[in-house]
Amino acid sequence: MRHSYKKYAGLACRMLFWMLFLSFVTAGCGPFQDVAPDVHSEKKMPDEGENLIVVGFSQLGSESLWRTANSESIQEALTRENGFFLEFSNARQKQENQIKAIRGFISQRVDYIMFSPVTESGWDTVLREAKDAGIPVILVDRKASLEDDSLYTAWVGSDMISEGEKAGIWLEDYLKEEGREEEEINIVVLQGTVGSSAQLERTKGFQNIAKEHANWHILKQEPADFTTAKGKEVMEMFLRNYTGIDVVISQNDDMTFGALQAMEEKGITTGVDGEIILISFDAVREALELVSQGVINVDIECNPEQGDYILEIIRKLENGEPVDKENIVEEKVFTQKNVDEYLDTRTY
Numbered sequence: 001m002r003h004s005y006k007k008y009a010g011l012a013c014r015m016l017f018w019m020l021f022l023s024f025v026t027a028g029c030g031p032f033q034d035v036a037p038d039v040h041s042e043k044k045m046p047d048e049g050e051n052l053i054v055v056g057f058s059q060l061g062s063e064s065l066w067r068t069a070n071s072e073s074i075q076e077a078l079t080r081e082n083g084f085f086l087e088f089s090n091a092r093q094k095q096e097n098q099i100k101a102i103r104g105f106i107s108q109r110v111d112y113i114m115f116s117p118v119t120e121s122g123w124d125t126v127l128r129e130a131k132d133a134g135i136p137v138i139l140v141d142r143k144a145s146l147e148d149d150s151l152y153t154a155w156v157g158s159d160m161i162s163e164g165e166k167a168g169i170w171l172e173d174y175l176k177e178e179g180r181e182e183e184e185i186n187i188v189v190l191q192g193t194v195g196s197s198a199q200l201e202r203t204k205g206f207q208n209i210a211k212e213h214a215n216w217h218i219l220k221q222e223p224a225d226f227t228t229a230k231g232k233e234v235m236e237m238f239l240r241n242y243t244g245i246d247v248v249i250s251q252n253d254d255m256t257f258g259a260l261q262a263m264e265e266k267g268i269t270t271g272v273d274g275e276i277i278l279i280s281f282d283a284v285r286e287a288l289e290l291v292s293q294g295v296i297n298v299d300i301e302c303n304p305e306q307g308d309y310i311l312e313i314i315r316k317l318e319n320g321e322p323v324d325k326e327n328i329v330e331e332k333v334f335t336q337k338n339v340d341e342y343l344d345t346r347t348y
């Protein structure tokens, strides 16, 4: 009797262990969190007779505060009340997961496919399959470089070349104001995901301005994947390998938070009264607070609130109206001079 109690207790313990382990892993906390796309629909499937527009959305991941705000904006716009059934899939920063999700949407014969391409290249085949199935594709946030532009119907996102140029123009003006325009200026850049339009275009935009200044020296540009952890790691590497850094450019706020940790640990100050000029991108609330405190000099906005633009595009398509192929969202530049008037209303 005692023996079989022990046996069942052991079995129960093992079962409990595996249940906890599996719930930990499926909650996205475990070692496999980057492996499979996380497809979920928060709402129940449309009932028969319910005339909902079914949209499959492959979001590239959840690497940044910006990305979370972008997902929320889309989920808040494409609601059941607005006539939509949204199937949301998180690709966990892997192109293969996005391709798998898009193929899944095609086989479900959704009404629209939306996706935010993790990198620019490699989409022709799967988008041809969507086109052959007669499903319109809307690109969100980032761009895809395609042989045939008819493979997508519309794109909603930011002009990221212009974002990079804004960073360069701000630096130009700031150095002039500070009387430093003739000084030799050493710059390091934390870049986003390699091959993403955010990384390629912000880099290109900044270089368009930097090439006009022979005294600006880009010491190193290094990818840090748009994450805080990588941002810290890459900034530590910059500090180990380079002296005399005047400017840190970080292609998103999450990497900026990591870079700041690395600099603080070395006692290095940044911002309006600091040793290093700090330029960031995105302008999420936490970063704008640091702009207000003078820790970040300037934050170039990348606007994640794209849901309403998408809603309008789909409504037009449903009514058989023409839509613009390129839909650029509005964006600002924040410094200590103007940030406080926007902080109160910043929701992300």
Ligand code: AHR
Binding pocket: 063, 064, 065, 066, 067, 141, 142, 198, 226, 251, 252, 253, 254, 281, 282, 302
């Ligand atoms: O594509 C937009 C970029 O991707 C944002 O700057 C960044 O935070 C995100 O991860």
